[in-house]
Amino acid sequence: MGTQDTLLVMHGGGPTAVINASLFGAVDEALRTPEAGRVLGALGGVGGILDGRFVDFGTVSRETLALLPHSPSSAIGTSRKPLEEKDYRALAHALKREHVRWLLPTGGNGTMNTCGEIWRACRAEGVNIDVVGIPKTMDNDIAVTDHAPGYASAALYMAASVSEVCCDVRGLPIHIVIVEAMGRNAGWVTAASALADESGTGGPDLIYLPERDFDEDQFLESCQELIDEKGSGIVVVSEGLHKKGGVPVAPLLMETGRSRYFGDVSAHLARLVVQKLGYKARSEKPGLLGRASMPWQSAVDREEAVQCGREAVRAALEGDSGKMVGIERVSSAPYAVRYVRIPIEQVMLDERTLPDRYINAAGNGVTEEFRSWLRPLLGQDLPRFASFV
Structure with missing residues (x-):
């Protein structure tokens, strides 16, 4: 699909009412930033990366992209594909073949584990890819962050x-x-x-x-x-x-x-x-x-999901790799949050009850x-x- 540096968004785990809002935030931010190069989405999660199945968001109309924050489930597909050590190495080289420079996995604590393992594999294999996770789970069981996009809806x-x-x-x-x-x-x-x-x-x-x-x-x-x-x-x-x-x-x-x-x-x-x-x-x-009801989508959830996507792009382009975007509550009355970058090791498969x-x-x-x-x-x-x- 060309030799230009690429920013790739990938979804993992179960869909939510706002996973596409995070996708919109990331894609919109990347398309507005020339240094991001091509902006792709992996079709069907990690399987899409291994099989070379992508959507090029540079070819998608603004009208269609604007539908994302109000669309249920995952517009690019997701998966629960179990991975072993050899799979992470294969993913690192598949990403290199596609000239991916920045990878943004979106998901829960299982996907954040995948995020961390891909980041480690890229470093071990000498593949220069910055990896930043975007939190997503209706279960709200990701550690460290006050809450995760998907839960409020x-x-x-x-x-x-x-x-x-x-x-x-x-x-x-x-x-x-x-x-x-x-x-x-x-x-x-x-x-x-x-x-x-x-x-x-x-x-x-x-x-x-x-x-x-x-x-x-x-x-x-x-x-x-x-x-x-x-x-x-x-x-x-x-x-x-x-x-x-x-x-x-x-x-x-x-x-x-x-x-x-x-x-x-x-x-x-x-x-x-x-x-x-x-x-x-x-x-x-x-x-x-x-899990992905649009009539009961929380406006707060939707906006925070968009901002998590945007912040992930900013972190990736700054080279702040091996992180997950988190939400830190500043105040409950009035409600206010700020977006932070959490080392991925702190959230990998750490279930928050x-x-x-x-x-x-x-x-x-x-x-x-x-x-x-x-x-x-x-x-x-x-x-x-x-x-x-």
Whole structure:
């Protein structure tokens, strides 16, 4: 594709509502900076690099680029391709063949590990490439940064959706409803459901996070109390919920190589309520619907994603390699942040879970400190609802 120095953006891991906003920020900044040379996107993550599949953003219209901040998922594709040491060396040489001078991997802690390993491989192989990571994850489990682009939109979706479920159950209080949130081993998205009560018609009764061992008997006891008190209840649980000793709550469904697939936590717990308590229960799992929802995209999330993309380009062109762009909170009221450059070694596969101070003493809800931390990220107030029951 030519011999001109190239800036390449790559996506890794699961999509979010604002990963394309970061892509826009990086591409727009690079196209406005002549020394960036060609500006490419790898199609399909690391596989696109190895296979030589790219989009040249210099040939894309401004009108199309302007759609990126409001487009769901990944416009250039992403992947979860597992990599070994030999793959990183192959990537270094594939990048060299394409005359890539600056690489911007965008993703979560797994992708930041890839970012660091590519950076190390390039140095070891004598390939002169500056690597700067752009954070992205709905799970919010990247270390060091106050939060990651992608999380606030997922949190807004979860709070808004649970508020609507709460209204439904309040209007017809005949069952226990269990809502399952994504987030793997970190309870950030699950915890966000607490803000559902800001719609004015109540929030979830119980919130179970993967940062605490799940006690099945205590859960059933709490559900019975809700049934006795008001005939219904809203319970929000994490997909990563586990019992003491790390035993998953849901049973194993399939095992393929190193991958293990468990059943839905919400469906399993709803079944328990029916079987053990003899009461109606149903499960709800927004899943992918909440990962990249445009109607609930947070304006704050979108703008921060754009700025992370821009800052990554600036860092790369300055030769500030082996870093990830991070968000440092300056103030919550009024809300203000600044963008920092974090050594990539500090974030490689370092999973950030919900701190103890954000979880209530009973382990089935969150604290006011968490609510205060989250509220400004949503970018808007939840809609207010009316109810007379």
